Amino acid sequence: MDFSSFITRYKTKLHNLFNVQNDIDEISLDRGLPRDIIDEAMNCKPLSVFIPEEYGGRGAQTHEALSMLEVSSYESLPLSLMMGINGALFLQPVVNYGSEQIKQSIFDRFLQENNMGGLMITEPNYGSDALHMETSFRKVQNNGEAVYNVSGTKHWAGLTGAADFWLITARKENGGGKLGRDINFFIHDSRRGGIEVEEYYNNLGLYMLPYGRNNINITVPEEYRLQPKSIGIKMMLDVLHRSRLQFPGMGMGFLKRMLDEAITHCKERYVGGQSLFNYDQVKKRITRLQSSFTICSAMCAFTSENVPINKDVSDMDLTANAIKSYTTDLMHQAAQSLVQLSGAKGYRLDNIAGRSMVDSRSFQIFEGSNDILYQQISESVLKNMRKLNLRNLYTFLSDFRLTERAADYFSDLLDFKINQKLTQDRLVELGRILSRIISLEFTLRLGDKDFNQKLINNAVKVLRTDVKRMTASFVRDEAAEVVEDYEESSSWLDSITPELVHS
Secondary structure (H helix, E strand, O other), X not given: OOHHHHHHHHHHHHHHHHHHOOOHHHHOOOOOOOHHHHHHHHOOOHHHHHOOHHHOXXXXXXXXXXXXXXXXXXXXXXXXXXXXXXXXXXXXXXXHHOOHHHHHHHHHHHHHHOOOEEEEOOEOOEOOOHHHOOOEEEEEEEOOEEEEEEEEEEEOOOOOOOOOEEEEEEEEEXXXXXXXXXXXXXXXXXXXXXXXEEEEOOOOOOOOOOOEEEEEEEEEEHHHEOOOOOOHHHHHHHHHHHHHHOHHHHHHHHHHHHHHHHHHHHHHOEEOOEEHHHOHHHHHHHHHHHHHHHHHHHHHHHHHHHOOOOOOOOOXXXXXXXXXXXXXXXXXXXXXXXXXXXXXXXXXXXXHHHHHHHHHHHHHOOOOOHHHHHHHHHHHHHHHHHHOOOOEHHHHHOOOOOOOOHHHHHOOOOOOEOOOOOOHHHHHHHHHHHHHHHHHHHHHHHHOOXXXXXXXXXXXXXXXXXXXXXXXXXXXXXXXXXXXXXXXXOOOOOOOOHHHHHO
8 A cells, every 4th residue: 555545544544533433532531542442543554654564564664654653643642652652662673673583473463463562661760860770681591492581660661551562671680789781672572471560550641551560570582682783772772762753753743733723713712702813912822833833844854854764873862852852842832822722621631732731741751851851962062062172152053964054043142152061950951942953953954845935934933032032041041049948037928017917
């Protein structure tokens, strides 16, 4: 089937599932996977876009994967995340690092039996500090066969208790209670048992996806261990960066849905004798929603053109972090705007506005908290500046591959020397600025491809405004400080004199 027919069929199926056969506003309130709905969606073989042709898939082409995620997220953000978990965090790592002995059998189960897979990295005591995870493995002999015993505790893995396969990360036992520094990945078939769900979490949003805490005590055959091309940590970076680079796929459909819902509501809703759409503040919000749609489109184009399945992206930290953090910020901002425009009815969990607000919030946290990613963006840029012995920010950005055109829009604003020893909060501020400048670069490139020029111009204006405002704040550096003994002399009631009260 050609891709146009494939994606149209999938899009029609999802629309019928969520809007004709069922009411998504009702089913979104149920915990866990509505299995009958998921099975019908999976019958369209959406995950085939992540599987190479030689194994029966569609070819693992990036633009097809992003398009599938976009169609999914327009109808249901949790569904899109489920597809993203399966694709970016299980199937793509197996494609790139799995043993040839096991690939075909695993892919067959996805294509023929609608199986699903997930990734377990996070642990209760080691979230963002994944390199210090305590889940461990040791190699043993079992009836003359080399196998790995993997044990530990993992939590916040999407599809907890529901996935047929898991990628599980662990560190090698070196004896004496010490663990190796490198990270290893193991494929586990849930039919073999060994994973006990100790608790299901009451996650704030994304009700469709089960999350929880898992006790791991499994035996994994030798061929089910992923084979890194160098070291395991670099393999993990390749997996995580590739996933972050594909976030715009999930963001694209979601942002379009927020935009469509906002326009429809504001044109139909009348206040003060006129349509909401005629109010300047409303137009401002919708213009920003359109800009978010355009910026995300530019990111989708960039990832599709620059991130093929066989490319090692372990060194694309700056790009991946900028794309993931800003995309997810745009998503939550869009949901907040739709809630505001929708008024009271939008502040309901069974309304798309309220549901989208809580569902999108977690995207700013998982796969790297945005605050941490913004800090890492700044650290990457500062490291590159040190290598070139540069201190002026504009001088560097004007000749940097990710900002060379965008930097010219801020030649005066960015013409200052940067302190190489910025505090953590200042690194976060700078990272936010840099992510917007990088996104402007992508947007300008999209404008070269016959994309709607009015949308491009508006997105450029919004990005320029944001960068100017954020840079002005960064340069002034008027940050307040924490007052540790804040309760001292801080009662408003004590500050009121009796005379003022009785008057």
